[in-house]
Amino acid sequence: MSDLWRRCLERLEGDLSAEDLHTWLMPLQARDDANGLQLFAPNSYTLDTVRGRYLQQIEAVLLQLGGKPCPVRLEVGSSAVRPAPSAKTAAAPRAAATAAPVPAFTHNLDPHYTFETFVEGKSNQLGKAAAMQVATNPGRAYNPLLLYGGTGLGKTHLMHAAGNLMRERNPDCKVLYLRSEQFVGSMIEALRAKSMDEFKRRFRSVDALLIDDIQFFAGKDTTQEEFFHTFNALFESKQQIILTCDRYPKEVDKLEPRLKSRLGWGLSVAIEPPDFETRAAILLAKAHEKGVAVDENVAMLLAKRIRSNVRDLEGALNTLAARANFYGKPITTDFAEETLRDLLATHAQAITIPNIQKITAEYFNVRLQDLLSKRRVRSLARPRQIAMTLSKELTEHSLPEIGEAFGGRDHTTVMHACKTIRKFIETDTRMRQDWEQLIRTLTG
Ligand SMILES: Nc1ncnc2c1ncn2[C@@H]1O[C@H](COP(=O)(O)OP(=O)(O)OP(=O)(O)O)[C@@H](O)[C@H]1O
Numbered sequence: 370m371s372d373l374w375r376r377c378l379e380r381l382e383g384d385l386s387a388e389d390l391h392t393w394l395m396p397l398q399a400r401d402d403a404n405g406l407q408l409f410a411p412n413s414y415t416l417d418t419v420r421g422r423y424l425q426q427i428e429a430v431l432l433q434l435g436g437k438p439c440p441v442r443l444e445v446g447s448s449a450v451r452p453a454p455s456a457k458t459a460a461a462p463r464a465a466a467t468a469a470p471v472p473a474f475t476h477n478l479d480p481h482y483t484f485e486t487f488v489e490g491k492s493n494q495l496g497k498a499a500a501m502q503v504a505t506n507p508g509r510a511y512n513p514l515l516l517y518g519g520t521g522l523g524k525t526h527l528m529h530a531a532g533n534l535m536r537e538r539n540p541d542c543k544v545l546y547l548r549s550e551q552f553v554g555s556m557i558e559a560l561r562a563k564s565m566d567e568f569k570r571r572f573r574s575v576d577a578l579l580i581d582d583i584q585f586f587a588g589k590d591t592t593q594e595e596f597f598h599t600f601n602a603l604f605e606s607k608q609q610i611i612l613t614c615d616r617y618p619k620e621v622d623k624l625e626p627r628l629k630s631r632l633g634w635g636l637s638v639a640i641e642p643p644d645f646e647t648r649a650a651i652l653l654a655k656a657h658e659k660g661v662a663v664d665e666n667v668a669m670l671l672a673k674r675i676r677s678n679v680r681d682l683e684g685a686l687n688t689l690a691a692r693a694n695f696y697g698k699p700i701t702t703d704f705a706e707e708t709l710r711d712l713l714a715t716h717a718q719a720i721t722i723p724n725i726q727k728i729t730a731e732y733f734n735v736r737l738q739d740l741l742s743k744r745r746v747r748s749l750a751r752p753r754q755i756a757m758t759l760s761k762e763l764t765e766h767s768l769p770e771i772g773e774a775f776g777g778r779d780h781t782t783v784m785h786a787c788k789t790i791r792k793f794i795e796t797d798t799r800m801r802q803d804w805e806q807l808i809r810t811l812t813g
Pocket residue numbers: 417482486487488489493518519520521522523524525526527582613615651679680683
């Protein structure tokens with residue numbers, strides 16, 4: 370076992386339950402080298418759980434142990450050294466017997482995040498199409514491609530899928546995926562070690578640079594400066610840049626204006642929260658991928674009750690699968706209701722009409738009694754219509770019930786509000802952001 374991983378596990382023993390440690394972390398195999406720590410999971414189910422639940426903690430421990438960020442790469446497989454190249458490869462003229470072994474380029478891509486495993490719906494179809502375009506025509510279709518939207522909606526998945534497709538089409542294509550914290554960490558390390566030239570070379574020599582969650586660059590001036598130059602160098606030589614951000618970059622405070630303007634040079638696509646049908650389809654696809662037997666009724670139950678994001682849905686599925694496995698029971702709707710009772714209750718709790726009204730009033734900085742009043746000024750009418758639409762989308766209440774809860778209004782008023790707001794969400798970026806933010810607050 371890698372010594373680094375052994376020490377990491379020892380530290381984690383204090384923080385995690387023995388059950389968690391034995392179920393999820395002990396089965397991992399590890400290998401560490403100058404590029405960081407590579408963890409091999411026995412299957413994609415374990416891999417997803419480790420990534421979702423423990424990766425941040427592992428990275429934090431590694432940082433403590435080594436005094437600097439240590440990139441962790443997760444993949445399904447084994448740490449056993451790969452077999453020697455086949456006779457065909459060995460016979461290739463370039464692989465001369467005397468040549469020193471060339472270290473493999475580390476792309477950090479997760480092979481499970483592909484376009485095939487990505488479920489398309491109205492909320493993400495533009496993002497998927499753009500990512501595919503970029504992958505089939507790197508540096509030429511849209512540069513940069515920026516995917517933005519709330520947490521757990523599939524931006525990282527699409528980014529990896531684009532990188533994987535680029536490599537599938539051209540195995541020599543040098544794709545480098547990094548989370549923005551890793552970019553910052555590498556830069557700090559390069560500054561400390563006075564190896565900025567190498568840092569620059571590393572990032573500028575790739576065919577495609579994929580950086581996740583660039584909102585973390587906010588307020589980090591030196592990083593932004595360096596990233597700006599990297600961006601320019603890549604852009605000028607038509608190397609592909611793909612970025613993700615948790616909101617439209619113009620809305621990120623403390624991001625340099627010149628960087629924001631560069632980000633707008635290519636294509637920015639919003640990834641929206643999936644609708645009910647897409648949520649159910651994603652669940653069924655994930656269950657299939659993980660080899661978990663889940664029928665449509667269970668998928669519909671979870672999709673209906675968990676609206677926040679796909680990561681939460683997947684978390685619920687993982688919990689169900691683990692419990693069903695443990696108790697040796699099939700996953701029926703009763704079993705799901707019973708097992709996820711607390712989780713489903715937490716999701717349901719926040720979503721009542723009074724809560725929607727309160728949170729919407731706070732968000733738009735208006736008084737609750739004004740929101741519910743008959744006053745028609747635009748500053749009140751719009752938030753009121755949004756709150757009505759949220760009530761329709763997120764609760765089971767009927768139009769007349771919603772009208773009643775909003776100061777005794779007629780159901781046609783609610784219907785009109787829903788129609789108006791849905792149209793706005795499609796055409797007005799600001800409105801869409803407000804809407805998504807409110808959904809996140811209410812369902813998160
Ligand atoms: N449309 C989809 N089809 C299949 N899986 C999806 C889809 N959308 C999201 N997922 C899954 O949901 C999980 C979370 O997605 P991902 O990490 O890509 O989210 P994200 O938008 O990058 O979130 P964050 O901003 O928090 O990093 C992943 O396991 C991903 O595979």
